[in-house]
Amino acid sequence: MTQLHLKTHDWFALRPIQAQTLEEARDQFVELLDEGSECPCCGRYTKRYKRKLNCGMAWMLIRIFKKCRHSGSRVLHVADSFLDEKKNAVAQEYSKLRFWGLLLPVESDDPKVQREQTGSGLWRLTDEGIAFVTGQITVPKHVFLVNGKCEGFSGDSVTIKQCLGSKFNYDELMDPLILKRSDNNK
Numbered sequence: 001m002t003q004l005h006l007k008t009h010d011w012f013a014l015r016p017i018q019a020q021t022l023e024e025a026r027d028q029f030v031e032l033l034d035e036g037s038e039c040p041c042c043g044r045y046t047k048r049y050k051r052k053l054n055c056g057m058a059w060m061l062i063r064i065f066k067k068c069r070h071s072g073s074r075v076l077h078v079a080d081s082f083l084d085e086k087k088n089a090v091a092q093e094y095s096k097l098r099f100w101g102l103l104l105p106v107e108s109d110d111p112k113v114q115r116e117q118t119g120s121g122l123w124r125l126t127d128e129g130i131a132f133v134t135g136q137i138t139v140p141k142h143v144f145l146v147n148g149k150c151e152g153f154s155g156d157s158v159t160i161k162q163c164l165g166s167k168f169n170y171d172e173l174m175d176p177l178i179l180k181r182s183d184n185n186k
Contacts, residue, residue: 020040022041025040025041028040029046033046033047033048033146034047034048035047046146046147047146048144048145048146048151049144049145049146050142050143050144050154051096051099051142051143051144051145052141052142053097053100053139053140053141053142053143053158053163054093054163055163055164055165055167055168056093057093057094057096057097057163058160058163058164058168059164059167059168059173060093060094060097061094061097061102061103061129061132061133061160062133062160062170062173062174063082064076064078064081064094064103064123064125064129065125065129065130065133066174066175067081067082068125074124074125074126075106075122075123075124075125076122076123076125077121077122077123078094078121078123079121080121094123095123096143097129099143099145099150100128100132100139100140100143101126101128101129102125102126102128102129102132102139103123103124103125103126103129104123104124104126105122105123105124106122106123106124132160133160133174135159135160135161138157138158138159139157139158140153140154140155140156140157140158141154141156141157141158142154142156
């Protein structure tokens, strides 16, 4: 008769319990978020990330804006619309624009789309996104993220031209005809 030997894993081991209140544990945890810390209650590693609205995101937002203006719709399937750039890392950063409210995912009504997936692949250009692209508003330069959720913004604001920096020329990216149409829709 063969005997079955089961291995025990570290994740079954009990964590040592420190005598502190939940409030004390929370305060200690929040204090260490910028460096990254393990939650004293569940053990999950968490870190506060500071993300900049960079030139690649601004460039892609302008491309999305132009594609939406051309199609007459604010909703598009970004991955399908820019197939030639599917593997371009800069092009993939567009999804972070949701943290600034410039571009938002459209949730799927299709029951075949699993709940674990982020959505349908469709994205909607917001009023704020249009206003930012056309230079009507500024947005915070940085967003602070914890576990993939927005925790707040930096105090510094930027224009789209500042985000593009010297890597891209705003006037060359924007067709004057599109800007004129946008000004007439105010």
